[in-house]
Amino acid sequence: MVGVAVCNSVSSIKALWETRIRRKKEEQEEEQEQKRRRKIGGGATGRLSFGIWEDRAALTRLRQKLQTEDGRLILRIEQEEWKSLPRCLVQLSQVQEWQIHRTGLQKIPPFISSFQYLLVLDLSRNGVSEIPKQIGKLTRLRELLLSYNRIQFVPEELSCCESLERLELAMNQDLDHLPDQFRNLKKLQHLDLSMNDFTCLPDCVVALPALEWLDMGGNRLQHLPEDIHRMEKLHTLWLQRNELKNLPENISRMASLDTLVLSSNRLSDIPPLMEDMSNLRFVNFRDNPLTLDVTLQPKKTNAEDDSDDGDDREMFGLEFMQMYIQEARKRAYAVQNMHKLSDDSSD
Known part of the structure; x- marks a missing residue:
């Protein structure tokens, strides 16, 4: 009987010891998990805090602007x-x-x-x-x-x-x-x-x-729309450095247009109807392969005015356009008369 009691006592002690060890291990694992969670939570809070600080700093910087x-x-x-x-x-x-x-x-x-x-x-x-x-x-x-x-x-x-x-x-x-x-x-x-x-x-x-x-x-730009005159209030039109080869005749119907820049295109001629654009104050046809070679004559000025005024005209501007159209008209008449004479002589 004594031997049995001792045996049972040892088994109980062993079981109790193992239980304590298991609980201790579980407590340690739980504590480590809590530490891990606190660490993660602390990082998120830190990032959030940093984000708030960063926004405040940016807003302060913006307010200074x-x-x-x-x-x-x-x-x-x-x-x-x-x-x-x-x-x-x-x-x-x-x-x-x-x-x-x-x-x-x-x-x-x-x-x-x-x-x-x-x-x-x-x-x-x-x-x-x-x-x-x-x-x-x-x-x-x-x-x-x-x-x-x-x-x-x-x-x-x-x-x-x-x-x-x-x-x-x-x-x-x-x-x-x-x-x-x-x-x-x-x-x-x-x-x-x-x-x-x-x-x-x-x-x-x-x-x-x-x-x-x-x-x-x-x-x-390779061409302008035929109905460009619909732009009734347009007074300034810049078209420099494009690929325009001709201009629509309706451009002459742009009643409000006073500034037209057409330099550095591929224009070979100027529409005759542009001569009637009475509101046009500035135009530029510089650097275009125009068919006619038209050169403006220098202005005649008094000697005493030479130092102040001089020849300040735009050589490819409004006066150039008018002279070009007049010269083109003269040549067209000349060609027409030549054809007429040729027809008369053949008759």
Whole structure:
């Protein structure tokens, strides 16, 4: 009996010991798991705290870029690196004008639609490659300046910017198309599409009812539309450095046109009807392979006026155009008379 009791006692002690060891091991494992969780949680909290601090720092930095001019709140950033704009910028949604130049900005943020008081958005000379559709929410926007960027496509939503008066998209190089809805910009007066890849003047541009100033220089225009005279309010038209070979006669019906630049094209002649463009004040036909060789005579001036006035005429300007048309008419008459004499002699 004594031997049995001792045996049972040893077994109980062994079982109790093993149980304690197992519990101790489980407690250690549980403690390690809790430490691991606290470590992970602490890291997330740390990252969150860092993100909040980073936003606050960015917002403070942006606030330092605010200026007030003529009662207008302007955000001006120049020659600093801002490849993207932080979301915290929406806290400055009362800003009326963005002037952000040479920052390397690559994208207009979609939260641009939060800036309902924005009147001017000037992001010239950056690396912007896309105009977001949210731009159409800016119904008060008057000026959108995106020259010297990398934009290849203009979204139709831009036509919803009903207050837009000035749009500059010069030197985006690969831009060659505008959406037909563009014609809905009823207040657009100033449009710069120079130094891009257009091969024709878009019909939606011709249809703009308020357009007064248009620059299509430095494209690949091969012809102008026959109905170009629909641009009734246009007073300035820049078409230099294109591939135009002739001009439509209806260009003479552009009653408001006073400045026309056609230098560095492939024009062989000047439409005679342009002689009747009484409002035209400046024109330039320099560097075109015109058929006739016309040279203006130097102005005769008094000796005492030579030092002040001199011959300040544009040698391929308005006077040149008129003389060219007159000379072309004389030669046409001469050729016609020669044919008539030839016909008479044959009879």
